[in-house]
Amino acid sequence: MNPQSDDEIVIECREAGFAVNGGRELVRSLNLEVRRGETLILLGRSGSGKTTTLKLINRLLDPTSGEVLVEGRATTAWDPIRLRRHIGYVIQEVGLFPHMTVARNVGIVPELEDWEEKRVQARVQELLRMVGLEPDEFAGRRPRELSGGQRQRVGVARALAADPPILLMDEPFGALDPVTRSELQQEFRQLATRLARTIVFVTHDVREALLLGTRIALLAEGRLVAVQTPQEFLRANDPEVRRFVASLGPLQTEG
Amino acid sequence: MNVFEYMNQNRGEVLELTLQHLGMVAVALLLAVLIGIPLGIMLTRRRSLQQWVLGAANVIQTVPSLALFGFLIPVPLLGVGPRTAIVALTLYALLPIIRNTYVGIAQVEPAVIEVARGMGMTGGQILWLVEVPLSLPVILAGIRVATVIAIGTATIAAAIGAGGLGEYIYRGVAGPKNYLLLAGALPAALMAVIADASLGWAEHRLRSR
Numbered sequence: 001m002n003p004q005s006d007d008e009i010v011i012e013c014r015e016a017g018f019a020v021n022g023g024r025e026l027v028r029s030l031n032l033e034v035r036r037g038e039t040l041i042l043l044g045r046s047g048s049g050k051t052t053t054l055k056l057i058n059r060l061l062d063p064t065s066g067e068v069l070v071e072g073r074a075t076t077a078w079d080p081i082r083l084r085r086h087i088g089y090v091i092q093e094v095g096l097f098p099h100m101t102v103a104r105n106v107g108i109v110p111e112l113e114d115w116e117e118k119r120v121q122a123r124v125q126e127l128l129r130m131v132g133l134e135p136d137e138f139a140g141r142r143p144r145e146l147s148g149g150q151r152q153r154v155g156v157a158r159a160l161a162a163d164p165p166i167l168l169m170d171e172p173f174g175a176l177d178p179v180t181r182s183e184l185q186q187e188f189r190q191l192a193t194r195l196a197r198t199i200v201f202v203t204h205d206v207r208e209a210l211l212l213g214t215r216i217a218l219l220a221e222g223r224l225v226a227v228q229t230p231q232e233f234l235r236a237n238d239p240e241v242r243r244f245v246a247s248l249g250p251l252q253t254e255g
Numbered sequence: 256m257n258v259f260e261y262m263n264q265n266r267g268e269v270l271e272l273t274l275q276h277l278g279m280v281a282v283a284l285l286l287a288v289l290i291g292i293p294l295g296i297m298l299t300r301r302r303s304l305q306q307w308v309l310g311a312a313n314v315i316q317t318v319p320s321l322a323l324f325g326f327l328i329p330v331p332l333l334g335v336g337p338r339t340a341i342v343a344l345t346l347y348a349l350l351p352i353i354r355n356t357y358v359g360i361a362q363v364e365p366a367v368i369e370v371a372r373g374m375g376m377t378g379g380q381i382l383w384l385v386e387v388p389l390s391l392p393v394i395l396a397g398i399r400v401a402t403v404i405a406i407g408t409a410t411i412a413a414a415i416g417a418g419g420l421g422e423y424i425y426r427g428v429a430g431p432k433n434y435l436l437l438a439g440a441l442p443a444a445l446m447a448v449i450a451d452a453s454l455g456w457a458e459h460r461l462r463s464r
C-alpha cells in the first residue's frame with residue numbers, strides 16, 4: 001500500500017477492530033484503504049473476518065477499536081441511515097424481499113428516498129435491462145419465481161438503484177451453480193468497469209478474487225495478511241497466500 | 256317443539272340475539288387486535304418482557320370463563336351487561352394474537368432483516384415494509400383462533416346479562432328444553448364455522464402470495 005497515492009481514498013480502516021461481547025476479536029487492528037473506482041476483494045477462509053469487515057463499512061457493526069472512514073468521515077459520525085443509502089449492499093440470494101415483486105425489490109431504495117413514482121419505474125426498467133432481465137417478463141414476478149442466477153441479478157440491480165458510489169458485495173455468487181456463477185462473474189466484470197463504482201467484494205473463492213479484483217486483501221483469523229494486485233498475489237511468498245494459490249490446482253499456478 | 260319451527264316462529268328474536276352475539280365478538284376482537292398486535296411487536300423488541308406478557312396472557316386463558324365474567328362485574332364502569340362481556344372476551348382473545356404476532360415476526364429470516372438494515376431502512380420501515388407483511392399469515396392465524404374462541408365463549412355472556420345466543424342456551428338448560436339449547440347452539444356453531452373457514456381462506460391467500 002502506498003499512502004502517498006494520488007488516488008482518492010473512499011474507504012479507510014484505521015486500526016479497526018471488532019470484538020464480540022465475550023471479547024473474541026473477529027477483526028484485529030485492520031489497516032486498509034479502498035480507492036475510488038477499484039474493486040477490492042476481501043478474500044479469506046470462513047471466519048477470517050471478511051463479512052465483519054464489510055459490516056464495519058456500512059455500519060451494521062461499529063468498530064470496538066480504531067475507526068473506519070467512509071469518504072473521509074468516521075462511520076460513527078455518519079447517520080447510519082444516510083450512510084447505508086449511500087452504499088449498495090448485495091448478499092447471497094436470501095436477500096430479496098420474498099413478498100415484493102421484482103420491480104418493487106429493485107425500486108425500494110428510491111422509494112424510501114421519496115423519488116417520484118414515474119422516476120422509480122423508469123429506473124427499475126433501466127436497471128433490469130442492465131442486468132439482463134427483460135422488464136416486461138420479470139418486473140411482476142416474485143423472487144421465488146426466479147432461478148438463483150436471476151435472483152442474484154435482481155440483487156445487483158437493487159443495490160445499484162439509487163446510484164450509490166460504493167457497493168458492498170458479500171459472496172453474491174456463492175450460492176450459484178458453477179456455470180451460472182461463471183456467467184455472472186463475467187458480466188459483473190464488464191458492469192464494474194462500465195459503472196466505475198468503488199466496490200468491496202467478499203469471497204472465499206480465489207478464482208473469483210483473481211478474476212474480479214483490482215486488488216486482493218487476504219484476511220486470516222481477523223488480520224490482514226496482504227493487499228496485492230492479482231498478479232502480485234500469484235507470485236507472493238506469504239504462506240497463507242501460497243495456500244490459497246495452491247488451492248487453484250496445478251493448471252492455474254503455471255500461469 | 257322442533258328447533259327449526261321455534262327459530263322460524265321467533266325469527267326476530269333469533270336475529271337480535273345473533274347480532275348481539277356478533278357485536279360483542281366483533282368489538283372484543285377489534286380491541287384484542289389493537290392491543291395484542293402492538294404488544295406482540297413490542298415483545299420482539301424487548302424479549303426480556305416475553306415471559307411476563309405471555310405468562311400473564313396464559314394465566315388469563317386458564318381462568319374459567321364464567322369465573323372471569325364474575326370477577327369483572329365489580330370492576331368500576333363494567334358491572335352487569337355487555338361491557339363486562341366485551342372486556343372478558345378481549346382478555347381471552349389476547350393470548351393467541353400476542354403470541355402469533357411475536358412468533359410471526361421472530362421467524363422472519365434474519366438475513367432479510369439484515370439486508371433491509373443494510374440498504375438503509377429505518378426501524379419503522381423494517382417493521383411495516385418487511386416484518387409485518389412477512390408475518391401477516393401467522394398473525395392472521397392467531398386472529399382466527401381468537402375469533403373461534405370468542406364466538407364460543409360469548410355464549411356465557413348471557414349469564415351476566417349481556418345477551419347474545421347464550422340466552423337460549425341458559426333457558427334451554429333451565430327448561431330443560433332441547434330445542435332452546437339448539438336455538439342458541441346451532442347459530443353460534445355456524446358462526447364459528449363460517450368465521451374459521453373465511454379467515455382460513457384469507458390466511459391461505461396470504462401464504463400463497
